[in-house]
Amino acid sequence: MEFLRPTTWAEALAAKADQPDAVPLQGGTDVMVEINFSVRRPPALLDLTAVPELATWSRDGDRYRIGAAVPYSTIIAELGGALPGLAQAARTVGSPQIRNRGSVGGNLGAASPAGDSHPPLLAAGAAVEVESRERGLRTIPAEEFYLGVKRSALLPDELIKAVRVERAAGPQYFAKVGTRNAMVIAVCSFAVALHPGERRVGTGLGSAAPTPRRALEAEEFLAAELDWSAPLEPALLARFGELCASAAAPIDDVRGTADYRRHAIAVLARRTLTWAWQDHLERRAA
């Protein structure tokens, strides 16, 4: 095995172009488990933690750009106000030690349907910046990034550079079902983001289908039916839950059955929308 340690982004892209089967390594919280258990023996590890710009975030007005290797602990400490959905999801990842290392870029690279970053990125309408030496930079909307279980739109010679997320224009919530409050892979998860300016509600489902996905019908339903100045109607809330559950295509596994997951998605959808709506009405009243 080789250990490649570029110190600039250009060197990193060159390394990946020359050796597309090199496995990128950031926090190692997915990769090192596989190496320790001999699940993976790649010809090379491409350590990206010495590339400074991947470890920082920046903003340009309301547009936030989070470097691929920024750890969850930084997102929690510094971005909770601007990106509440993503920060809430970050708080539920693993343990403090895992959050000090694990990153959104690594979560995207792993592209697990259970990854906690994905639902809030989908709900917020985030985009993933990827780059290769040969073809340069391209920006992939989050909803086009996930292609299958642990498969993404990232090509073999590309690296994830950053995620781009707009500052939350309205309330955002993330909720996750698991057996305890720490160290759990989601049985299922759900994120909601209100976009009051566009009279739109964004959604994201996790661990409920082969890929993280939006509940598009549920979003369209709310766009058509929601009265943005009134309390939520119980019938509307119930229908929203049903439509979110029907967007799921879950499986039975050790963590839960498909039926349970569909049920739980409906509950989480109603619950998070209720929280978000309460905040929304309070902000209107203020």
Add this chain to the structure above:
Amino acid sequence: MRVTFTVNGREETAEDVWEGESLLYVLRERLGLPGSKNACEQGECGSCTVYLDDAPVCACLVAAGQAQGRRVRTVEGLAERGLDPVQEAFVESGAVQCGFCTPGLVVQAHDLLERVERPSDAEIREALAGNLCRCTGYEKILDAVKLAAERKAAAR
């Protein structure tokens, strides 16, 4: 490959490191620092917790090569001028039974007390959520962290 980094204030070099090797393996097997324990090698138990620069991490999930040029502080490094108050409090509170989880808990609790002077029970539980103990039932560990917090605050 060769990896050079600072461990507990001293620069150390490990030779013939396998590229997929963890920082935990290098510390224990190559640098003679068996304080950090190897229990799960998958980030689940926290018994390998060490500081990497200023953040506590699972050494089993850090590739040795990623530590190149960085600072590592292990449980041994907390005791360089006598036991740290956290270590003393663990002993006095009966928070140690078999001791396998102790080094990781000590480092993690040390970090908490560096950041929060008087943590609440909820904060302590949250900070230690990634450290498993199969013996104590955790109550004595909570007592130890609170005792260490009091002593540290009194010494300030």
